[in-house]
Structures are given as structure tokens and as C-alpha cells.
Amino acid sequence: MANKKEQATLMQVLSDKGLVASGAASTRILEVTLTAPEGGAVQRPLALALVIDRSGSMQGEKLHYAKQAAAHLVDMLSERDRAAVVMYDSEIDLVSPSLAMTAANRAQAKAAIQRITSRGATNLFDGWVRGCREIADSDGEHFRRTLLLSDGQANEGLTNLDEIATHVRELAARDISTSCFGIGLGYNEHLLEAMANAGGGSFHFLEALSAIPLAFEREFDELIHTALSGAELSLELPDGVGCTVSAGWPSTQVGSTFRTTIGGLYGGRELLFYFTLQFDGSHKGKQLRIPLTLRATDPESKPVTIESAITLTLAKADEEHKAEADRKLLERFALVDMADRATEALKMARAGRRREAGEFLGQGMQQHHLSMPSEQISKYRHISDQLKNGMDERTFKRRHQEEYANKRTRADVQDYRLREVNGHMLAEIGGDRVLIDSGIPVSLGRNDEWFFMQRLLPLLPAYLNVDMDTISGLVGEPLDIIIGADILAPWCVQFDLPRGRIAFSTRPMLRGGHSFPLSVLMGVPIVNVDVRGAPQRAFLDTGAKLSYAAADLLQGLTPVGHEQDFYPMLGTFETDVYQVPMSLGDLSFTLRCGALPPLLEATLAVAGKQVIIGVDLFRQFQVELDMERNRVTLAQ
Numbered sequence: 001m002a003n004k005k006e007q008a009t010l011m012q013v014l015s016d017k018g019l020v021a022s023g024a025a026s027t028r029i030l031e032v033t034l035t036a037p038e039g040g041a042v043q044r045p046l047a048l049a050l051v052i053d054r055s056g057s058m059q060g061e062k063l064h065y066a067k068q069a070a071a072h073l074v075d076m077l078s079e080r081d082r083a084a085v086v087m088y089d090s091e092i093d094l095v096s097p098s099l100a101m102t103a104a105n106r107a108q109a110k111a112a113i114q115r116i117t118s119r120g121a122t123n124l125f126d127g128w129v130r131g132c133r134e135i136a137d138s139d140g141e142h143f144r145r146t147l148l149l150s151d152g153q154a155n156e157g158l159t160n161l162d163e164i165a166t167h168v169r170e171l172a173a174r175d176i177s178t179s180c181f182g183i184g185l186g187y188n189e190h191l192l193e194a195m196a197n198a199g200g201g202s203f204h205f206l207e208a209l210s211a212i213p214l215a216f217e218r219e220f221d222e223l224i225h226t227a228l229s230g231a232e233l234s235l236e237l238p239d240g241v242g243c244t245v246s247a248g249w250p251s252t253q254v255g256s257t258f259r260t261t262i263g264g265l266y267g268g269r270e271l272l273f274y275f276t277l278q279f280d281g282s283h284k285g286k287q288l289r290i291p292l293t294l295r296a297t298d299p300e301s302k303p304v305t306i307e308s309a310i311t312l313t314l315a316k317a318d319e320e321h322k323a324e325a326d327r328k329l330l331e332r333f334a335l336v337d338m339a340d341r342a343t344e345a346l347k348m349a350r351a352g353r354r355r356e357a358g359e360f361l362g363q364g365m366q367q368h369h370l371s372m373p374s375e376q377i378s379k380y381r382h383i384s385d386q387l388k389n390g391m392d393e394r395t396f397k398r399r400h401q402e403e404y405a406n407k408r409t410r411a412d413v414q415d416y417r418l419r420e421v422n423g424h425m426l427a428e429i430g431g432d433r434v435l436i437d438s439g440i441p442v443s444l445g446r447n448d449e450w451f452f453m454q455r456l457l458p459l460l461p462a463y464l465n466v467d468m469d470t471i472s473g474l475v476g477e478p479l480d481i482i483i484g485a486d487i488l489a490p491w492c493v494q495f496d497l498p499r500g501r502i503a504f505s506t507r508p509m510l511r512g513g514h515s516f517p518l519s520v521l522m523g524v525p526i527v528n529v530d531v532r533g534a535p536q537r538a539f540l541d542t543g544a545k546l547s548y549a550a551a552d553l554l555q556g557l558t559p560v561g562h563e564q565d566f567y568p569m570l571g572t573f574e575t576d577v578y579q580v581p582m583s584l585g586d587l588s589f590t591l592r593c594g595a596l597p598p599l600l601e602a603t604l605a606v607a608g609k610q611v612i613i614g615v616d617l618f619r620q621f622q623v624e625l626d627m628e629r630n631r632v633t634l635a636q
Contacts, residue, residue, distance in 0.1 A: 088127025200263020423545025437543025
């Protein structure tokens with residue numbers, strides 16, 4: 001009988017059609033969705049090897065942020081966990097051996113990290129091997145992963161991509177996984193992705209140096225929520241059936257068994273796989289049954305086996321051809337298949353075959369044009385033109401990371417650095433300085449469109465006679481883009497201003513916290529809030545440096561300051577500032593509020609609102625704004 005963990009792990013198998021042609025060749029697309037149990041925080045302690053590039057090109061800020069991130073990761077480990085630190089250039093140095101992270105050992109490891117300096121060339125492979133060797137002797141209870149961080153090419157030691165990937169795959173089979181982090185613009189993105197794919201880990205492009213700690217935090221969060229490790233998915237294929245798997249998942253076939261190595265499955269996270277099955281038409285009878293089996297290890301080091309199967313009906317070729325396909329499944333498959341094609345096209349362009357690369361991507365668009373939404377077609381046309389005309393190095397790296405995220409169905413969450421400048425929340429996104437402003441219904445920019453979260457989005461030059469130069473002057477720093485409610489609306493957006501992070505996702509991310517209903521008026525989010533005992537409906541305005549309340553809600557309070565502010569239509573004005581107690585449900589807090597200027601108060605009154613909640617709320621809480629699901633979540 002299946003245990004509770006097995007029952008909680010879901011495997012869903014779908015096909016684009018339920019028919020297979022008899023007497024003629026046909027192709028089916030299988031979609032396998034795996035969902036590991038939620039809340040299964042890993043009980044196995046971690047054994048991590050941090051392998052850090054110290055070559056000459058890492059000198060300065062790159063190495064500073066890498067050391068900061070490594071030290072931060074060490075701080076997040078418990079005494080049950082182990083960590084080793086290796087640095088590499090033309091030589092390999094063990095900075096800190098694999099040690100249990102007691103207080104003394106943690107301090108020793110962090111001190112050793114801070115002593116790292118840059119020098120030499122890049123013997124990436126031997127550095128990775130040394131890191132793996134350090135954690136190889138950890139007992140079987142530990143979840144073992146090597147985190148490789150590099151900003152350059154592998155130019156010493158073993159440098160062949162396929163040979164390196166083979167070694168990584170062999171160690172992954174021995175339960176030592178690998179994740180890779182590419183810094184800046186000089187690393188080999190195809191090598192690091194191949195290592196991460198073969199190693200059952202993740203690949204990260206760290207364009208902004210300040211994103212290095214964020215990527216390590218995201219990696220750590222996934223590790224501690226690993227519900228199943230060492231996962232492998234196998235299909236038993238009937239005679240006359242060939243199989244390939246999309247997205248670069250490592251696979252082998254022995255006899256009739258087609259195996260795909262997955263690595264870890266994170267609690268509550270869906271992971272999609274696409275198998276293309278080629279039927280040679282030789283099959284007889286009424287049906288073909290294809291069994292599927294997932295094998296993995298749970299957090300208690302116990303084996304888990306999940307079995308399923310899909311049965312396809314044999315039919316005449318014309319009947320199979322006319323059968324209606326699952327358009328939604330083909331749309332999801334097209335996203336992954338086009339990402340595979342785009343990755344290959346980027347390799348072609350790297351080799352100087354730019355026109356061929358653009359045409360290859362165009363062929364994929366032609367193949368999937370009935371399945372892809374218009375926004376995806378626009379996106380790949382844009383990329384095809386870029387490939388033909390030539391890309392700079394930054395664009396190469398961005399496109400590669402985006403397509404990796406699409407292939408691995410990880411495009412649904414992206415982290416960026418968030419900081420506060422003169423009371424405004426600014427994000428660093430793809431080299432652009434971006435103001436996050438849920439208080440305006442449209443987005444503005446210096447260009448008329450912006451490529452963000454896999455979408456080509458329109459931007460306006462101005463709103464209510466306010467343009468980018470005006471806002472830049474008010475903020476006190478040059479801005480490139482203002483994200484308004486139109487761009488925020490489809491995403492679940494997590495603001496973590498205290499830790500300097502903003503994340504965009506298609507799904508909720510904040511674990512725990514207090515959730516409250518949210519509504520939208522003219523695109524702007526609204527929450528029900530209690531102000532000094534009086535229920536109010538308040539605009540949630542991430543672009544407002546002050547919160548505001550109508551004059552009658554401030555009666556009896558003593559001003560604690562005086563500030564200047566700005567609103568479109570009003571221009572610059574001054575206001576007294578008050579400390580105002582508020583609450584959302586049973587969650588109480590105090591916000592610095594200005595008095596609504598008469599014109600703005602009259603405008604809000606028409607909509608039945610008397611309160612604006614600004615950035616001060618985000619200083620006190622992690623806030624997840626989810627306009628798609630009509631809710632806001634706060635956590636401390």
C-alpha cells in the first residue's frame with residue numbers, strides 16, 4: 001500500500017490526442033506533470049560545496065558579491081548541515097574543508113571566505129571536482145549539492161562541454177547534484193547550463209552583481225523544501241515506438257525502458273515534462289498501453305515509487321489525423337519546444353551562422369503558429385530579428401536565461417534587487433532602473449516597448465502630463481521605466497524591501513503570513529483597512545512615499561513632521577505628517593500619513609475612498625500583491 005508521501009505526490013499524464021494511427025507513422029506528445037507534497041521541508045541535513053571562481057576577471061565587485069553571498073549561505077545553514085568552500089583559478093585551493101556548521105566552524109568558514117583574492121586563469125572542471133570530492137564522504141543522510149560560481153570560460157584542465165557534462169551526470173547518479181551560477185557577461189552559458197542539466201540542479205544568470213545573494217537564497221529555499229530527491233521517471237515503450245524528451249533533461253534508453261533523470265522535486269511545485277513519441281504504424285489490435293514510473297527518495301531517505309500509465313487507442317490513419325488535439329497542451333508544449341529551438345539558434349549565432357539561426361527559429365514559429373498565443377509569436381519574431389541582425393553579449397545572456405527558464409517551466413518566478421530611494425521602491429531589472437507604482441493604471445518608459453517576463457509590453461511616454469524626466473527628478477535618480485498596475489496585474493508580486501528583493505511569479509510565493517481580500521478600481525488595488533477604529537477602503541499605492549488619510553480621520557492627532565510630496569494633476573505640495581494606527585484584520589501597524597490635499601481628497605471621495613497606503617507598509621512587512629487572485633498577503 002502506498003504511504004502518505006506517495007499518496008501526496010501526484011503524477012498526471014496527458015496526450016495531445018488519444019489516438020495512434022494503425023498502418024501509418026504518427027507522433028504523439030505526452031505531457032507528464034509531477035507535483036511533490038507541499039510542506040515537506042527536507043529532513044535530510046545539507047552537505048554543500050561552494051566552488052568559487054577566483055580568476056583575474058573576478059577582481060573587484062564580482063568577487064566581493066560572491067564572497068558576500070557565500071558567507072550569507074553559510075549563515076543560513078544549521079548545525080546539522082555541512083559546508084566546504086573551494087576556490088579555483090589555474091590552481092585549486094581548499095579554502096575550508098567540509099565541516100559541520102557549528103558556531104565555531106561557521107565563523108572559521110566565513111573568515112576563510114573573506115580571505116579569498118583573485119588571480120590566474122580558469123580551471124573550472126578541477127575546481128568543481130574538488131568541491132564534489134569534499135562532500136562525497138558525507139554520510140547518506142545528507143542532501144549533497146555543489147554550487148559552482150563562475151564569470152569566465154573554462155580555459156585550463158578539461159574544457160570539452162560534453163565530457164564535463166558526462167562527469168557531472170555520473171556524480172549526480174551518486175547523489176551529488178550540481179547547480180551553476182554565471183556572473184556577468186564572460187562565462188560560457190551553454191557549458192554551465194549543460195552542467196546544471198546533467199547535475200539535476202539549476203542554472204542562474206546573475207546579470208546584476210547584487211543579484212548573487214538573491215540567487216543563493218532562492219537555491220537554499222528550494223533545497224530546504226526538497227520533498228523528493230534522486231527522482232527518475234521511466235517510460236516502458238512498446239515495440240515500434242521511439243521517444244525523445246524536451247528541455248535537455250538527461251535521458252537514456254536500455255531495451256524498451258526510456259529513463260529521464262530529474263534530480264530534486266520541490267514541495268508543492270509543479271514540474272512539467274514533454275515526451276515526443278514516434279509510432280512506426282506497425283501496431284495491431286485496439287489499444288497501446290504505456291506505463292510510467294517515478295522513483296525517488298523522500299526526506300527520511302526512504303524509497304518512493306509512483307506508477308501511472310496512459311492508454312492510446314489504435315485507429316485508421318485518416319481518423320487519427322482528423323481527431324481534435326488538446327490545444328492547451330500543445331500551447332504549453334510549444335513554449336518548451338520553442339525554448340529548445342531558441343537555445344539551439346543562440347548556439348548557431350555564436351558560431352557566426354546568424355541568418356541560419358533566425359531561419360531555424362522561424363521554422364519553429366511556422367510549426368507552432370496555431371498553438372502559440374500572439375504575444376509569444378511577437379516575442380520570437382523579435383528574437384529572430386535580433387539573431388539575424390546580431391546581438392550584443394548582454395542580450396545573448398538574457399535570451400539564454402529566459403529560454404532556460406521556459407524549458408524547465410521555471411519562467412514563472414524571477415527575483416530582482418529592490419531598494420528604496422527617497423521614499424520610492426526601485427528595482428534593477430535587466431539593466432533598467434524601474435520604479436514600481438501600483439497607483440497608476442499604465443506603465444511608462446523612455447522606449448515604446450519593454451521585454452519583461454517573456455513578454456513584449458507597450459509603454460507610454462507620459463501619463464497626466466508627467467513623463468520619465470519629471471519622475472526621475474522627483475525621485476532624485478534617473479529612471480528608465482515605471483511599472484504601473486497594467487504590468488503588475490497578471491503577476492503575483494512579492495515585495496521584500498527589508499531584504500532588498502522583489503519577485504514576480506505566476507503563483508503565490510510567500511509561505512505563511514496573513515492574507516486579505518483585494519479588489520481593483522481602474523486597475524489600482526484596494527484593501528479594506530481599519531483606521532483608528534473606522535473601517536475604510538484604501539488604495540494600495542507602491543509609488544507613494546507617504547501614506548495619506550482624509551482630514552477627519554486625522555483629527556486629534558499631533559503632527560510628527562512636515563514633508564513635501566508630489567502627485568500627478570496636483571504637482572508638488574506640502575503636508576503635515578502623522579503617526580496613524582491601522583489594522584488589516586488582526587494585524588496592527590502604524591503608518592506615517594500625510595493629510596490628503598483637498599483636490600485629491602475630493603477625487604478619492606467620488607470613488608468612496610479616504611485612504612492611500614504607501615511605501616511605509618512595505619518597510620514593515622513582506623508584502624505579496626496578487627491582483628490575479630484578488631488578495632494581498634503580509635508577513636514579518
